[in-house]
Amino acid sequence: MADAEILLEPLIPALRRYAYALVRDHDAADDLVQDTLERALSRWTLRRSDGDLRAWLFTIQRNLHVSALRQSQRRGAHVELDEATTPSSAAPQESNIEIQDILATLDRLPEEQKSLLLLVGVEDLSYDDAAKVMGVPIGTVMSRLSRGRQRLRTLLETGRATLLRRVK
Amino acid sequence: MTANDFPVGEDELQAFVDDRLDGDRRAAVEAHLAAHPELAERVASERRQRAILRSRLDAKFAEPVPARLRIANLRAARRNFRTRSWTSAAAAVALFVAGATAGWFANSIAPAPLAPAPAATVAQGAHAAYRTFVVEVAHPVEVGAQQEVHLLQWLSKRLGRKLAAPDLSPFGYRLMGGRLLPGGSGAAAQLMYDDASGRRLTIYVRATEGKETAFRFQKEGEAATFAWIDQGFGFAVTATATRDELLPIAEAVYRSFEGKS
Numbered sequence A: 001m002a003d004a005e006i007l008l009e010p011l012i013p014a015l016r017r018y019a020y021a022l023v024r025d026h027d028a029a030d031d032l033v034q035d036t037l038e039r040a041l042s043r044w045t046l047r048r049s050d051g052d053l054r055a056w057l058f059t060i061q062r063n064l065h066v067s068a069l070r071q072s073q074r075r076g077a078h079v080e081l082d083e084a085t086t087p088s089s090a091a092p093q094e095s096n097i098e099i100q101d102i103l104a105t106l107d108r109l110p111e112e113q114k115s116l117l118l119l120v121g122v123e124d125l126s127y128d129d130a131a132k133v134m135g136v137p138i139g140t141v142m143s144r145l146s147r148g149r150q151r152l153r154t155l156l157e158t159g160r161a162t163l164l165r166r167v168k
Numbered sequence B: 001m002t003a004n005d006f007p008v009g010e011d012e013l014q015a016f017v018d019d020r021l022d023g024d025r026r027a028a029v030e031a032h033l034a035a036h037p038e039l040a041e042r043v044a045s046e047r048r049q050r051a052i053l054r055s056r057l058d059a060k061f062a063e064p065v066p067a068r069l070r071i072a073n074l075r076a077a078r079r080n081f082r083t084r085s086w087t088s089a090a091a092a093v094a095l096f097v098a099g100a101t102a103g104w105f106a107n108s109i110a111p112a113p114l115a116p117a118p119a120a121t122v123a124q125g126a127h128a129a130y131r132t133f134v135v136e137v138a139h140p141v142e143v144g145a146q147q148e149v150h151l152l153q154w155l156s157k158r159l160g161r162k163l164a165a166p167d168l169s170p171f172g173y174r175l176m177g178g179r180l181l182p183g184g185s186g187a188a189a190q191l192m193y194d195d196a197s198g199r200r201l202t203i204y205v206r207a208t209e210g211k212e213t214a215f216r217f218q219k220e221g222e223a224a225t226f227a228w229i230d231q232g233f234g235f236a237v238t239a240t241a242t243r244d245e246l247l248p249i250a251e252a253v254y255r256s257f258e259g260k261s
Helices: A002-023 A026-042 A053-074 A076-085 A090-097 A102-106 A111-121 A127-134 A138-167 B010-017 B023-035 B037-056 B058-062 B071-106 B118-134 B145-159 B243-257
Strands: B174-183 B186-194 B200-207 B216-220 B223-230 B233-239
Touching: A002 A026, A002 A053, A002 A111, A002 B058, A002 B071, A026 A053, A026 B071, A053 A111, A053 A127, A102 A111, A102 A138, A102 B037, A111 A127, A111 A138, A111 B037, A127 A138, A138 B010, A138 B037, B010 B023, B010 B037, B023 B037, B037 B058, B118 B174, B118 B186, B118 B200, B118 B216, B118 B223, B118 B233, B145 B174, B145 B186, B145 B200, B174 B200, B200 B243, B223 B243, B233 B243
Parallel strands: none
Antiparallel strands: B174 B186, B186 B200, B200 B233, B216 B223, B223 B233
């Protein structure tokens, strides 16, 4: 277990970056990272020593995120209650200031495309490792990546068009 | 025939966007893009977006790591949890040995039946409630999760303890709701959760006598229970699961109730 600290600590900034891009709330992102690290520590001896540690951690984190996402979708009513108790949610404000925030646009992609754009484009995971994290064949990774990037481009371009119209 | 004669694939365009092509194939893609301005425009735009996304997240990457995420702190928290459980377990064993020894000497004078440990009583109560309501199809809970705030206020009031529903989403369980039950000399609260496959899990809480204890595991039929006592309340987590599956969930529930009285 002594190696856990040395091996895990350098990877925390990347986990926090991926988590923040996924949930877009600083505290919730750190909660996600904490859950990820706790799970990694509790399964430390079970990890494959030949596998890529980064890919393993991203896999844990993404799985935790996806299952929380599924749950909040099923619990629609509950989410509304939460929002009702915290009226000063950051999202609407942010969207007023930065209409073209690339992260807000990225949020509109399906999770699989969003995660891939982040894992490959930002975290520099190899296509092979990204396929392992997502649990899909590499061919699927390539086609999702291509679709995700085209979709993001279209969204950003239409967003810009809308903005221009509004300015006129 | 040279490598340049092979048609350019969509996957190579993506690898080009990611700067992961080299040598001949990179040259082939560049040549292809030079001949197809519309495609070149698309690829250039995707490369720009990739760069914008990266720089947008630079600040997050550069932030100092908060103390709560330092591995040393996370491990200390885990160790504490385990040591606490161990010391309590050791104390329980010592008490048991003392009791047994006393019993041995007292035996000849007045044989008294040993009262069951409070944690065991809590586990039994939790298990009975689990068995009764988990099979219930029409009314598994008295108040559903859609009225979570009301449910928790009501249960907290009757229980005499602030009750929050632990978030078990990392384990795939979501809150269904809860109900009030008779328990010991007062009231008991049961929170019910289920997962995507419809498996149900309950958390049972009631006021109880007795000192803080370690986790106590009990399996009756299919249902497994972890029970413990903390700050005058007995807690139990029950589900159809193995010991290893249930332990991390019980730990998470313990953590979420710890220090919130």
